[in-house]
Amino acid sequence: MKPQSTFEREPARRVFASELRETRYQFKDGDDEKSPTYVILPSGIRSNRIFVVGTLTEKQRQGDQNIFYRGRVVDPTGTFFIMAGSYQPEAMQQLARIEPPAFVAVVGKPNLYTTPEGNCLVSVRVESIAVVDRETRDLWVLDTARETLDRLDAFGTTDDSKKAQEEYGTQPDLYRKIVYDALTQVQL
C-alpha cells in the first residue's frame, strides 16, 4: 500500500481498444469505501484511469430522469464505449457539444458491467473529453504502442502481470501483433 501522507494521482494508462475489451478482472485496493477500484489489463498492469485518443463515431443521449450520453470512440484496433452521466456534468456537457465524427481525447475510468445475458462489457466513464487533431491521434497510437510493448517486455516479472497471466492466460505475442497492426494503420 502507498503511504497516505502524499496523495499521488493515478496515471492514465495507454491501452488499445482490443486489449481493454478483453479486460474482466476488477479489484479494490484496500477495504475502505473510498479505496480505488482497479482493473487488471491483460498486458499486465493495474489501471483505474485510462487515456485514449480516437474517432468519436456516434453519440446518443439516453435516459429521461437521469440523462446520460453514450458514445463510441474508435482506434485502429477496435471500439471504446464511453459514457458520461449527470455525476460528471462537465464531461457530459463537453460530450454533448461534440458532433461526430471527430478526433477526441478522452480521460476516464474503466468500468466493468455484466449484462443480464452474462456478457462482460467494459465501458469508460468520462472525466474529460476534448476535440483534438489527427496528429494527436497518431501520437497516441505511438505512445500506446510503446507503453504496451514496455508492459509486454516486463510481462511475468511484475505482480500485476502474474495476476494477468492467471486471469487471462495472456499470450504476449498476440498483443505484439495487435500493436504491430495498430502501427501499420498510422500513415507516414
Added chain:
Amino acid sequence: MNLSEVTERISRKLEAKGAQPDQQKIESRLRRLVEEFGVNVDEAERTVTGDLAREYNVTGIGSSSTELRPIHEIVPGEWVTIEGKIVALTPPVSPSIAQTGIIADSSGAIRFVTWARANAPAMEYGHWYRLESAVVDEYKGAPNLKIHSGTTISRVEEDTPLLPSITPITELKPGVGSVRAKFIQDWDASHDRMLQTGLLGDETGTIKFVIWKEEGKDKLDLDTVYNIFYATVDEYNGRLSLALNTAMYIADEGDIEVGRTETEIRGALVHIAPGSGLIKRCPVEGCNRTLSRQNYCPVHEIQPEFRYDLRIKAVLDDGIRAKNVLMQREVVEALTGITLEEAVSIAETNPLGMDEIFYRMRNTVLGRYYTCSGSEFGGRLLVNSCTPIAFEPAELAALLNRAGGEPA
C-alpha cells in the same frame, strides 16, 4: 532542563572517547549539584563532565576542551574551543537569548546563540573572539554553537584577514554558506515582511533566496553576479533556501553560465484544474494571492482594484506518472495563443466571463501531447517552456521494428 537529557549527553561524550561511564552515577552527581547546592544545570553539566573526564582520564571534552578547533570540523554534541570573527549579528528572537549571529574562521562559519542566562559579554560585529567550552548542538537541522555560562569569551586583538570559502550551490548544507551566484529570477514577494525573493544560480545549480525587510538591506539587481558571504542556509520540506539577512553581498564582475537543474517531462495534458485561465490577483504589495469571484483575498478581504493574470494548473501524464504542472502567464500566452489583454477583453464582453477563457484554453490544450521543462517545486513542475510534441516518422519505424520482432 531535564537532567536525564544532560546525563545522556555527558555519557555520550565520554563514550565517544572510549570510557564506559555509569549513567546512574552521572545523574546522581548532577542531581546533587542542582538540587542540593542550587547550581544551574549548565554549570552542573560542565562540572560533572570535567570531573568524570579527569576520572576516566580522557581529554578533549568538558572543561579540558581547550584545544583550538577549525569551525568546519566541529559537529553537534561536542564541546569546543574556537577562534573566530563575528561576521553577522541578528536580532534575538526571544528574551532568553542575548545574542545570535554567525562566527567564522578561515575554515568555515557557524551560527551561534548566547543565552541571556549566560551573562556573557556582548560580542561586537567585525571583531575576533576566542570561545572556550562552547557547546555544539543542532537547531533545525543545522549545527549551532551555544554560548552558556560556562563558556569563556575573550577578545582577540589582532584582526586576521578572513576570506570566506565559496561553496558550490549544489553542495550547500543547512547552516551557513557563502556563494558566488547570479540573480536570475525575481519572484513576487509572498509576504509583507519580504523585501525580495527569487532564484540564485551558479554553475552547479540554483537555489531560492529571501531577503527579509530590515534596516540597511538592499535589493539585488537582476542578472548581476554577487559574492554572498555568510548567508543562512535553511532547510524546509527537504529543500534548501538562502536567507541573505546575515550575509554581506557585493556585486561582482563577470558572468556565470547558470547550471539548470531542469526537469523535462513528456506526456499528455489529461486534466486542466479549476483556477486555470484568467484569474484575479490581490493588488496589495507582496500579497499576489488569487482572489475569489467576489474579489475576496483571504488576507486583505475585498479588493476591487485587482489585477488580472493568466495561468494554467494542469496534470501532465506520461502513462506511468501523473505530474502537477503550473504554467505562468508567458508560457500560457505562447501555448494557447491568447494574450492577457485579449483574455481580459473576451472575458469582459462574453456572457460566460472568465469561464469562457477557461473553456477556450482547456479545449486548446486538453488531451494533447507536450514536453514541459522547468523546475520542480513542492511536488509541482513550474513550467519554463512547454512545446507541442510533433509526430516523428522515425519513431513509428522504430516501434514497428520493436513490435514486429523477427520479420515474418
